[in-house]
Amino acid sequence: MGIYEILKSAHSGWRYLVIILLLVAFINALMGYLGRKPYTEGNRKLNVFTLISAHIQLVLGLLLYFMRDWYKGDMSVAVQRYWKMEHIAMMLVAIILITVGNAKSKRMDSALMKHRKIFVYFGLGLLLITGAIFGMIHADPTRHLFAM
Template identity: 80%
Template sequence: MGIYEILKSAHSGWRYLVIILLLVAFINALMGYVGKKPYTEGNRKLNVFALISAHIQFVLGLVIYFMHDWYKGDSSVAIQRYWKMEHVSMMLIAIILITVGNARSKKGVTASAKHKTIFIFFGLALLLITGAIFAMIKVDPSRHLFGM
């Protein structure tokens, strides 16, 4: 097994941690916002762990992207266009949303504002990631919902 296969396996497995952490942070922020709960150190750490896991996933993805030469793919072929442009673009936007959401939550004055910021930005990132999964299934029917 070469380095490419190892990185690809790591990227494939790490996605579950990213999605779980984002979901937990999103639900936690929703409950904190709706329930008017205080913004605790635990909330902050959860958000940072979600952020870090997403960044690690993105870096692994970029390494795989350039190792496999996806950037050289033919844009007129749906599967190659997806991996060349669509997947990378959607994941970059998701990473930006997660990063901006985490940074803005730190600047929030009230606990409610912090929870709301995480809820909105992490929620948008989750929607984008879900959209990317469904787009992948559309262009490559051999893959299923969990991207295997």
């Protein structure tokens, strides 16, 4: 097993951690916002762990992208276009949203606004990631929702 296969397995497996943490942080922020709960150290740590896991996933993905030369793909072929442009663009924007949401929440004074920023930005990131997953399934019929 070469380095590419190891990185691909790591990237494929790590995505579950990212999605679970993102979902938990999103739901936690929604409950905190709607329930007008205080913003605790546990909330902050969950958001930071979510951010870190997303950034690790990004680094793994970028390594795979450039190792496999996806940037040289033929844009007229749906699968190659998806991996060359759509996947990386959607994931980059999602991780930027997660990063911006975490940074903005730190600057807020009220717990309600901290929860709201996380809810909005992490929710948008989660929406983009979900869209990218369904785009992958559409572009590459050999893949399915929980495939490695």
